Amino acid sequence: MKNGKLLLFIMELLVPKLNFPPFSHIKEKLRQPLEQVIFCLYGHPSKFISGIRSKPRYLDEHVKTTIALTWEKSQLLFEFYKPGNFPSFVSRKNDSINLDTVVLFKKICHLVPSDSDPFYKLEDMNAFLLGNREDIPRVEKIIGNGISYIYYLIADHYFKASSNQSWENAIKYYMLDLCLHPEELNSWAGLAMSTSTQMETWLNNFYPDINEEKYLMKAKISRRSYQQAVKLSPLHVTIWTEFGHFLYTVHSFCSRLLKQESDSLSMEKFKTFETQKEEMLDESRDCFLTAELVYLTGQAIDEPQDERWLYQYMLAKIAEKKKEEPPNFLKYYSNWTHKKYQIAKQQNARTLTVKASVRDEDAAT
Structure with a gap:
């Protein structure tokens, strides 16, 4: 017809x-x-x-x-191609939409009515993340029927793609989703981790030729995103652990910069990096202490692995960097080796159990 x-x-x-x-x-x-x-x-x-x-x-x-394609019909296509189960930031890549669907969903994004289009709020969201405004920007009118999560699904694809080129797209679409869903934990966590991973990529690929101002600007975005995530989910061990790692990495960057380029830094920049260095180290310690406490009390809402050995190791390094008394950081190092030994012992026991079970099955057949 x-x-x-x-x-x-x-x-x-x-x-x-x-x-x-x-x-x-x-x-x-x-x-x-x-x-x-x-x-x-x-x-x-x-x-x-x-x-x-x-x-x-x-x-x-x-x-x-x-x-x-029209906006009216695009809502049918979204309904048809959206995943059956809503993917989280920790779910498998197979749960995310594929590249074909990303291409289609991006076309649909261009058809969203202007009063519901979060692209107009990106600058405001960036200002919030950088600490230049207090309130989270929101679109005037939320699009209904679940299609408002189209930006999240695109971001989730790029986040799981794990390529150097995908992080900027993930960051952009997480920010767009948060203009529509400011209390979406998966977007705050995904935004925080995408930004921190991008920063880590810069360090691995471009250091020492890295723009420190751009790096610290990204650090502000990731830090604010992690803060929003733990505010929404204070019992999520994985987020606390990732937050602690991120803060420690930024501390190390500032510390290395102060040691290697102190002569070329202005007094203002020197003070900025010195402040950042100390703040990041203190906050990193708080994150690892909180992660351990949540795990030990059995209140975790996720299903984290037993990483108490990691917390003890990081707390030891932090205590050492803060020039605490040797008994303090040696206590953490001792706990770290003890936990590692316990985990190795448990893994060996499980391996022996599996082997014995296989032998029993073989004997039975």
């Missing part, structure tokens, strides 16, 4: 019903036919993305021209 009216009718009829219980047993059977409908209508997925074949082989090119 002209302008794809029949295909549009099929899409509008079936997509909203896919998650209804009566359709659950045939949902997967309908998926490929609906993908064919969408491919004929909008040319999604593209045949090639960055020179790599993208279109699945089961999709046929029935038409040479496609129709323009």
Whole structure:
């Protein structure tokens, strides 16, 4: 039919019903036919993305021209391609959307009505993260039907992609999501970790030729993001641990800079780096102490591994850097070696148990 009216009718009829219980047993059977409908209508997925074949082989090119995507119809496409389970910042990469879906979702973002478009709030969000405004910016009108999480899903893809080029995209789309969902823990944690990982990449690839002002500006963003995350979830051990690592890394950067370039630094910059160095070290210690306390009291809302050995090791290094009395940091080092020994002993015991179980099974057969 002209302008794809029949295909549009099929899409509008079936997509909203896919998650209804009566359709659950045939949902997967309908998926490929609906993908064919969408491919004929909008040319999604593209045949090639960055020179790599993208279109699945089961999709046929029935038409040479496609129709323009509208905001109204894009909401159906979002409903069809969004993941069944909402991915968290600690979930597996397989739970995230793929690159084809990212390309589509980015097109949809350009169709969002202006009063709901968070792109206009990016500068304000950046100002909040840098400490230049107190309140978190929000869009005037939140888009409904779950599609407002489209920015989060794009950010999550880039966060899990774990490539040097993906961190800036992850940061951008996490910030966009937070303009819509200022209390979304996954976005605050993802933003904090994406920024800190980008900073770590800079250190590994560009040090000593690194722009220290740009580095410390990114540090402000990551620090504020971690602060928001632990404020929303004070019993999340993983976030406290990552926060502590980040702060210690920034402390080390400032400390190294002061040692190697103190002669070339202005008095103002010297004071800034000296203050940052001490603040980061104190806060890092607080993070590791909090992570250990939450773990020991059994209040953790995540399922962290037993990393008490790590906390003791980091607390020892921090105490040593703060030039505390030797008994203080030696106590932490002693606890660290004891915990490492206990963990190795438990791992050996589990290995022996598994081997004995396998031998018993072999003997039984």
